[in-house]
Amino acid sequence: MSDPRGPSATSILWRLIGNAPRLKLVVILAVLSSFTEGFGIMMLVPILAATAGDTSRVHWVSEWLPIIPFPVLLMIALLLLALRLLMRSWSTKELLKLENSVVDRLRTEIHAGLLRAEWRWLSLQRNADHISMLVSHIGRIGHGVQQALSIIGLACSALIYSLVATLLSLQTALIAIVSGALLMMLFKAQRRRSLAFGHELGPLNNEVHRTAQESVGAIRMSKIIGDEDVEVAALVAATDKLRTAQYRHVDEMSSVRNLGQIASALILVGLFAFGTQIAHLTLSQLLPLLLVVVRVVPILEGLQTSWEHWLHAVPAAEAAYTLLARLEEVAEPCAVTVVPALVLENAIKLERVTVLYDQRQNLALDAVDLSIEALKTTAIIGPSGSGKSTLADVLMGLIVPNSGRMLVDGLVITSDLRHHWRNAICYIEQSPVLRHGSIRDNLLRALPTANEQQLVTAICDASARFVLDLPSGIDTQIGDNGVRLSGGERQRIALAQALLRQPQLLILDEAMNALDPENLVAIRSALQRLRGNMTIIVITHDQVMLDDVDNIVQLDEGRVTGTQEKNAVLLTPSLDKPAQPDPQRHAIQGCASNQQR
Numbered sequence: 100m101s102d103p104r105g106p107s108a109t110s111i112l113w114r115l116i117g118n119a120p121r122l123k124l125v126v127i128l129a130v131l132s133s134f135t136e137g138f139g140i141m142m143l144v145p146i147l148a149a150t151a152g153d154t155s156r157v158h159w160v161s162e163w164l165p166i167i168p169f170p171v172l173l174m175i176a177l178l179l180l181a182l183r184l185l186m187r188s189w190s191t192k193e194l195l196k197l198e199n200s201v202v203d204r205l206r207t208e209i210h211a212g213l214l215r216a217e218w219r220w221l222s223l224q225r226n227a228d229h230i231s232m233l234v235s236h237i238g239r240i241g242h243g244v245q246q247a248l249s250i251i252g253l254a255c256s257a258l259i260y261s262l263v264a265t266l267l268s269l270q271t272a273l274i275a276i277v278s279g280a281l282l283m284m285l286f287k288a289q290r291r292r293s294l295a296f297g298h299e300l301g302p303l304n305n306e307v308h309r310t311a312q313e314s315v316g317a318i319r320m321s322k323i324i325g326d327e328d329v330e331v332a333a334l335v336a337a338t339d340k341l342r343t344a345q346y347r348h349v350d351e352m353s354s355v356r357n358l359g360q361i362a363s364a365l366i367l368v369g370l371f372a373f374g375t376q377i378a379h380l381t382l383s384q385l386l387p388l389l390l391v392v393v394r395v396v397p398i399l400e401g402l403q404t405s406w407e408h409w410l411h412a413v414p415a416a417e418a419a420y421t422l423l424a425r426l427e428e429v430a431e432p433c434a435v436t437v438v439p440a441l442v443l444e445n446a447i448k449l450e451r452v453t454v455l456y457d458q459r460q461n462l463a464l465d466a467v468d469l470s471i472e473a474l475k476t477t478a479i480i481g482p483s484g485s486g487k488s489t490l491a492d493v494l495m496g497l498i499v500p501n502s503g504r505m506l507v508d509g510l511v512i513t514s515d516l517r518h519h520w521r522n523a524i525c526y527i528e529q530s531p532v533l534r535h536g537s538i539r540d541n542l543l544r545a546l547p548t549a550n551e552q553q554l555v556t557a558i559c560d561a562s563a564r565f566v567l568d569l570p571s572g573i574d575t576q577i578g579d580n581g582v583r584l585s586g587g588e589r590q591r592i593a594l595a596q597a598l599l600r601q602p603q604l605l606i607l608d609e610a611m612n613a614l615d616p617e618n619l620v621a622i623r624s625a626l627q628r629l630r631g632n633m634t635i636i637v638i639t640h641d642q643v644m645l646d647d648v649d650n651i652v653q654l655d656e657g658r659v660t661g662t663q664e665k666n667a668v669l670l671t672p673s674l675d676k677p678a679q680p681d682p683q684r685h686a687i688q689g690c691a692s693n694q695q696r
Contacts, residue, residue, distance in 0.1 A: 108413045112247050115205070115240075115416065121197040126251055128190040133255035135183040194248050202241040205419055206233055212426030218497035220429040223457060231308040232422060236301065236415040243412020246405040253401050260398070296348045298414045303341040310337045432514040441523050443603040443634055445508045447471040447494065452503035454489050454657075463489040465657040466503070471650075473508075476626070476635040478645055481654035487638045490654065491608055494636065496520045525597030529609040531589050533581035538566055538592060539573045541581075545596040553599065560628065561595035562621035563588070587618020594625060605629070608638045623647055 116122055213221070213229055314321070314330045321327050447470070454464040464486050471477050471494075479487050492498040493505060496517035505512045512520050525545075533541050542554055549557075554573060558566050565588065569575045581589040590610055597605055607626075611619055626647055629635060637644055645651060653661040 111413055111416045115201050119197050121193055125193050125197055128186050129252040129255045132183055132186040133259040135179045198241055198245045201244050202237055206237045215430045216426050217429045217431055227309040227312045231305050235304045235308055239412045239415040243409045246408035250405045253398050257398050292351055299344055301414050303344055306337045307341055310334050441520055443473045443507055445473055448506045450504050452500045455501050462657045467659055469659055473634050474631055475649040476630050477650040478637045478648040479652045485654040486657040487654055491606055491638055495524050523603035525600055525602040526606045527593045527610045531593035535579050537574045537576055542596055546599040549599055557595040557598045560598050561591050562625040563591035563595050587614045604634045606636045611641055611644055
């Protein structure tokens with residue numbers, strides 16, 4: 100836990116706002132606004148003295164009396180008030196801009212860091228926690244920064260008021276300053292509790308956000324199995340934990356503030372007694388002084404409250420910077436800027452590729468040697484957990500093997516070439532991701548410069564002509580993640596997206612699983628038209644899809660246990676693992692034999 104006395108909280112705050120270009124302007128406006136307010140209070144002395152006929156001298160203030168006429172004094176006071184209001188309005192706007200610039204910069208850095216991070220690390224993280232950071236925690240930081248920035252104006256006002264009080268009565272001002280310091284000491288324990296509450300708040304907010312996101316994502320399943328009440332109860336329970344902590348902290352803050360109000364009242368009474376009985380101040384001197392004290396007490400409370408709100412946000416800011424540091428560690432190497440275009444003409448080769456994920460004992464891929472011919476359709480099959488998706492991630496350049504290498508037409512795909520290689524690849528998964536908007540919007544994400552003819556051609560090549568028959572055609576709205584389309588229709592839109600980019604390599608990862616016969620026939624038809632014109636990899640459990648491929652690769656426990664050319668019934672067992680009888684392998688051979696017959 101950070102030190103509640105301030106060094107860590109202050110250093111984090113400075114890290115957030117120290118380089119902000121508007122910080123100087125905000126400070127200058129705060130100083131000028133406080134100065135005009137303090138000077139306005141000083142003007143009360145000659146105004147009250149002139150009104151009451153008081154001829155006493157309060158240092159240099161009363162020197163104005165024979166020089167400045169009373170109407171002019173009032174006019175100056177009104178001008179100062181108008182100037183202060185103008186500067187406060189300007190300051191409020193600049194404070195908001197400064198707060199937004201800090202928050203927007205931090206959110207952008209984290210978002211960009213997540214997009215640049217290695218997929219090997221990302222695949223082990225919880226997306227809900229990242230979304231919670233980008234939304235909830237960054238929001239907390241924004242509110243904390245807003246409160247911390249308000250401290251600048253409050254501190255300037257407190258300093259100006261202290262100066263005014265000193266000019267009016269040095270002895271009384273010293274008593275007021277010491278009393279104010281003691282009052283702030285009274286709040287010290289509360290600042291510790293506020294920081295502790297900030298650390299408690301993070302996990303509780305995460306739990307609420309995580310529960311809500313997972314529940315909303317599973318609404319369809321909840322309706323099917325009828326556990327809506329369970330989902331509601333889970334969110335209510337997570338929210339109750341958060342609210343209990345918040346209410347407990349409010350009670351603690353209220354108790355401390357009530358004590359502070361009592362202490363403030365005692366200080367005010369003591370200063371009044373001291374000013375009248377000991378310092379013998381006149382009414383024209385005492386009233387501005389008491390006004391200063393009355394204004395300073397809320398300022399001190401405001402300083403305390405603002406700092407507490409910032410302390411609530413400190414753990415969120417610490418978590419944000421910790422995440423940024425981690426994202427920097429796991430970032431992919433920068434892409435090579437000048438490289439020749441990657442054209443797949445011969446083959447993709449894997450040489451002794453081994454992949455081991457963190458926190459796992461078994462290898463995901465174990466010394467895989469594999470050659471995938473260009474312009475051929477290759478199926479990758481195997482039981483669940485055999486390493487098919489990991490192999491796809493390696494082929495796409497998402498994962499760097501722990502050992503071994505991948506070559507495209509003899510060119511080794513090093514870390515700095517992965518971005519370039521991925522530009523030549525399209526990937527379609529079992530549940531393709533479509534954005535809220537129209538079909539056109541989703542297609543243009545793949546190729547923003549595509550014209551109408553290119554869009555129509557891609558739709559037809561993907562066997563997605565149903566789009567053209569819709570009432571609004573390509574401009575049909577599809578809802579969140581294409582909810583208004585069937586699963587097969589979403590797959591065909593995803594295929595049209597891929598074809599717009601004219602990729603060198605197209606990977607379909609279980610993309611045909613659980614499709615209805617009509618959509619399965621449509622996608623198979625599209626793939627048959629592409630066969631021989633594009634390098635295609637199909638990861639599948641569906642035996643029907645094996646009729647549409649040229650080669651088959653079988654995986655088991657991270658090893659290639661067999662490869663087969665459809666026209667040459669050839670099975671090559673792994674050298675590191677003896678071939679074992681396998682029902683799926685027999686099915687492959689049978690499928691190949693049927694095709695030959």
